[in-house]
Amino acid sequence: MTRILYVFLSLLAATATFGQSQRALKFNDDWHFSLADDLQFRQENYNDRQWERVTLPHDWSILSDFGAEFPAGNAGGALPGGIGWYRKIFQVAAKDKGQHISIHFGGAYRYTEIWINGKYLGKHSNGYLSFSHDLSPYLRYGNTPNVIAVRVDNSQQPNSRWYTGSGIYRDVHLKYQQHTHILPEETFITTPEVSTDKGTLRVQSQIHNPEKRNLQVALHLLDQNGRRVASSTAAVKSNKIDQTLSLDKPQLWDVESPNLYTIQLLLQDAEGKELNSLTQRVGFRSIAFDVKKGFFLNGQPFKILGVCLHHDLGALGAAFNKSAAKRQLVMMKEMGVNAIRTAHNPPAKEVLDLCDEMGLLVYDEAYDMWQKRKNKFDYHQDFKEHHVADLQALIKRDRNHPSVIMWSIGNEIREQFDSTGTVLTKEMTAVVKALDSTRPVTAALTETNYVKNFIAQAQALDVLGFNYKYADYDKLPKEFKNVPLIASETTSGLQTRGVYDALHDTIQFWPASSKDKFVTNGNPDFTVSAYDNVAAYWGTSHERAWLEVKKRDFLAGIFVWTGFDYLGEPVPYPYPARSSYYGIVDLAGFPKDVYYMYQAEWTDKDVLHILPHWNWKKGDMVDVWAYYNNADEAELFLNGKSLGKSSKNADRLHAAWKVPFEAGEIKVVKYHKGKAVQEQVKRTAGVAKKIKARVTHDDFKTDDDRDLYFVEVQLLDDKGEAVAHEDIEISFEGSVGVEVLGTDNGFQADLRGLNNPKRKTFKGKALAIVRMGDAATTKAVRIKSSLGEISVPLETTK
Structure with a gap:
């Protein structure tokens, strides 16, 4: 029997704006920091004037050069951990006495302890979750x-399979509320009815009412133009809110048109005087998973085209910045991505805000391990005591996001191989369902035999995700009957941008098997070819992975490992490799060639992309590929001479030719119904003579006051051709008030610290990440090199 799981819910953006009775103030500036450890630092009269002044979010690990000596190892990014202290002196206005004042941390890695005026507030053990403390009594x-005073302990290493960062690496807020107030974490908004004709909104919450006052709540729903379209007022009973609103012909939220309304919750006394308010964006959409037909969004069939993303932001490390996160999401969306899997931990809530606004679905993941460890000091140490409370905190924080469509309780959990997996799966699924029964619960599994998979045997999960296991796809519906399926992780293809080795007819697996920790026959310069023919032994090429999912309707979609390279887990090489090779885009944010394969498959944009470059030795036999769409075939010309036509087919998603190298140019023309519709040329480049700089900013602007500028550098020859066959060192220097936060070139084995303003280009490219302060005078960055010096205005260029 086909089993369809329909889910209806309302959509809230988590960033709330508050009325006068409730305020959330950023608390990021003027902290003092010391990378040392002494319990006297907690004392209120300790003199910290010699400490470094920092602005949060802050990641101290990323400020180091990479090194083999750090105990996290290269799997953890070859960067240090340690213990750091943060202190901040602040005042609270006398008029605010009597309010409920709390401090809210978006995330700190890892063990975090907090004192206020010498009084201990507590310890938090999950480095990826938000947490709060009431400051009012002190x-x-x-x-x-x-x-x-805040002590952050990340000294127990290794504690992860990837780079975690260290410190208070997400935003901190000071929140002011009346003592009688709505509890945001208990607020849950669902839509029992969603269609183009009618939407019903249900608001549930709880009231903190120590004075036991008679209260009522007024609800107002506003459209995108600020016009009130629905209202409701009801008395509060037993300090609980449970009210509904109806709206005719709502504008639905989807990935193409992420329509958001605004809902106002006004807490009033019996006479109608406002005591407290909560205002958030809200929308309407429905989701459904079907055993045979996959996924449906708003009642329509919809293939999930997703990528997995880790939490680091390249040269910024784990220090969160909304515009840097938006840059990643914009690049993914332009590639055709419509979904993100948070791998393998809760993201910053601002990432979900962006997904709400941009129209990206989210597979929200809680854990990478349960009781059985993957690293000596990982979360397994805290799981038994904290996993229920941590899971509850995740669901409450994220359940009102339009983007979140699934809760994942684990990734490749080792308990799937013994009976404890059954017990824990049932327990955690029940925890999720008690707080949100409107979304499916899933887990990313590896064991495809039902009898051996104890997580699946729990029969508690609504959707089963499977990582890799391409050969088993067709047996999955037989092994796991009447449960929707999704390819929760695929590919693990390995590539270095701009590197092209001689092509092999079959996929090379680096390392070849689970017996080998690292590749033994790789490249001595720690690179991997970008031809999409190298993968980790458990994976496959990008093309094959997508082809296998594309042709199976019962698979709801795909999540490719990964959208971006990330720090740590540098398969297939040991140190000095220090970041991953899995990304479709490199660590600096430069697309690898396979980006255009996905863009050609997942979008309707006119795509034509040629690889490789055209600088080789005379006599070299070069494999030329072209990714394209909206055409029937493509023709290659070498210095004006046709070398024939080629096309994609059922087993190959690119056109291909073998070409004896001649200096000059190659040109690919694509044809639709015999008519040439697009062409692209690559020419042999000379030596580097100048630098071209491109600044991106406007596409990544947010409502945050800390937006960044991304300065992309490309070497050119004297004719303006891109140079990819030589590299030079360049230096970035900001004008007064302009700060260069970090630099990168995308090479996975570059050991210079990412906060260094000097960077050697890699395959002709480099990046600087720049912040412009209020005191900036000349808004520019100077780029110095052996080719001379240029001044680059901080204005977006196309």
């Missing part, structure tokens, strides 16, 4: 200062 008001 605060001083008026001109008397308060001192908050």
